[in-house]
Amino acid sequence: MRDNMEAKYDFERKFRDQVLQCSRCGFCQSVCPVFGATLRPAYNARGKMLLLKEVMDGTLDLNDELIETLFQCTTCGACAENCPSGVEVPEIIKQARKDMVHIGSCHPAFTGMNKVLKEHDNIYAEDEPEDFERERNGKAEYVFFIGCVGSYREDERTTATLDLLDYLEVDYTLIDEVCCSGVLEDVGHPINEKHVRTNIDLIMATGAKTVITGCPYCSRTFNNKKQYAELKEKGVKCIHLSQFLKDIDIGFKTDKKVTYHDPCDLGRHCGIYEEPRDTIRKIAPNFVEMRHHHEKALCCGAGGGVRGAYAANSIAMARRRLEEAEEAGAEVLLTECNSCVHNLANAKLRKQKLKIYTTTEFINLLREED
């Protein structure tokens, strides 16, 4: 067994104590969405920490055989939230992925994602963004930053959101945005500095003091990644749409039974739980929580690159979440993340009567029905 030898990898240099702190109690198993969908302990946080411990002990080396578990994590953070030993699993996983990429072991989907973002300005390698028939790069009080999923996969929901913003007479402009590229760091690659520059320059040119993002992940990237620190330094604040909406009197109501899915990027990773609920309670007095909510919310299975790399398990995770919504008797499932809504809607079975929307899309629907 290796003892006090010089660390071979960065994850070990940064997180050795954390990895050893795992008491193997297995509590993560009860909340890990990948374990929940597969019942395979190798995919659970404990399984991952044990592999990394063996790498540190010298009984195992990082190699391609570890890709399947180290890259199959939605980085939802439920394990860390539930860990009595205080192990920050997602951070360790992200660092281990960087080490894997460094030695040339990476899931092909993520190698592809990095390549796509070198050659294109969005994760889907699409050439033509949806037009949305709105002003771009104008002068306005707010920039509305859509994000890749909202631009290229969920454009109808985005149109509904923009219709609502128009109705509320929000002074916003769209920009010729490019992928925030934060996700690259989650899958072992460096953030794309060129895209960062483009976004910052476009935002600054509008004169806006606030960026509203439709995507919780973009909001997280703008607020937390050092490459985007310039925005804050120049007095530009970045908030998620749910934070913007919470103080606005919407004025529409439904008596349908509505539940809310906490996106991991908004909830566990940013601590934003109540703003979306405040808005939803205003429009839907018949609000119910699912069995797992707030800090304990179950991941939809889309995050951390898992939807692209492990589609079947990603859908299985979303199905478990939908079962909870049905168990709560909800007729409508709302969420604040295009990625979550995309995965949940894809996972919905025809027999499931539940409707799935983003909160703004649903409010706009109520407005149109009004």
Added chain:
Amino acid sequence: MEDRLKKALIEIVGEKNYNDSLIDMVSYSYDASEYTHRPSCGVWPQTVEHVSEILKLANKEEMPVIPRGGATGLTGMAIPLKGGIVLDLNHMNRIKKISIEDRLVVVEPGVVYDDLARAIAPYGFFFPPDPASSQVCTLGGNVATNAGGVRGAKYGTTRDYVLGLQVVLPDGRIMKTGSQCIKSVSGYDLTKLFVGSEGTLGVVTEITLKINPMTTASTTALGTFDDVEDAGRAVSQVMHSGILPAVLEILGKEAIMAINQNTDLNLPEVDAILLSETDGYTQEETDYQMSKVLEVFKANNAKEIKQAQSKDEAAGLWAARKSAYAVLARLKTHQVLEDVTVPMSRLAEALKGIQEISKKHNIMIATYGHAGDGNLHPQFVYDGYDQDQVKAKRAASDDLFRMAIELGGTLTGEHGIGMQKARYMCWEHDDVAMDVMRSIKRMVDPKNILNPGKMALDEG
């Protein structure tokens, strides 16, 4: 794994239920204990017939088979010490029957404790033995270890609730034990033989459990003590005062400090805290019981008495207690949790003795546990990469078990023997008892394929 054996196993369970990839073999080489050894493969049986066919094959080929549930065991009983096939029972996780009329449930072994609790709660029923790992541990594992929990003194352990089992024997034969009746004295009690047998005699594929009606009121309170011996005496006196609290837990100083570091509970950092819950059907009744408990605390020099004012406050205290093991794990690289149990009248001596052992060997032993049934959890917290500390830990363990047995106690109240305590088995059990246990093992499993290397059954 030889190709022909791999093929034969795949023929039984199907390709998607067979696995020998590196990542799975590493995860199957651990449980919550300090031990590790890799198996040759893992299989995920879906039915009792799968289990039976796997065991027939393994028996013929003399391949070890290690049944596995949530792998939260602390003694290494799920470690494939001699390699072989890990029989991962998580996929057999159906609740087959809830019969409130008969006060029982029938479950497969992979059902997680909390999932059963959630399923029967709407009927106003619960399954009392609740290990701290209730959110992860499986009922099959609870049966294999005869798991306990915080309510042991009043409600007993898993064994007291198992009415019957379906067990696959090492030769593949399927056996039914017990009945669906609350009482039965028909023949030898084979059910109880298998409860706590740690996967060494058979693979449990179906469990019939008695369930209890839930109480509807409770009172939670704590008392602080400057001297752990006072706390020990208080516990003994409570337990013969005529009141039977549902829970009576002890937290020693190290555990209190670790909990404080990781929560905002601000528990008083005294030598010991006793945490108690009384339960019943009216608040008046549970408050009355608690007043009697607190009288005993006071008579034994309790410094401060505090009653939880709300359900949330009480829930916070119990969550903190359940987290003790893992929060202590933050302190050093290695930890081993023991569960020595002593007669109630000797509790104060045991608590004092543990402090002395800790001092003598200069090793941290944080103590907490289910004081109400004499079951203590001394947790060794040390650096396992430091050979001096490893030696000190081993010597301290020897002293701990010697003391427990001298006090008329037992090596283990609820975790089982596994690998961790195998070498102490003959300290507690005389030659005759060891011979009978080994004879039973040889009779049921002559080729020693089921979970070999555990409970000192292979020796002698």
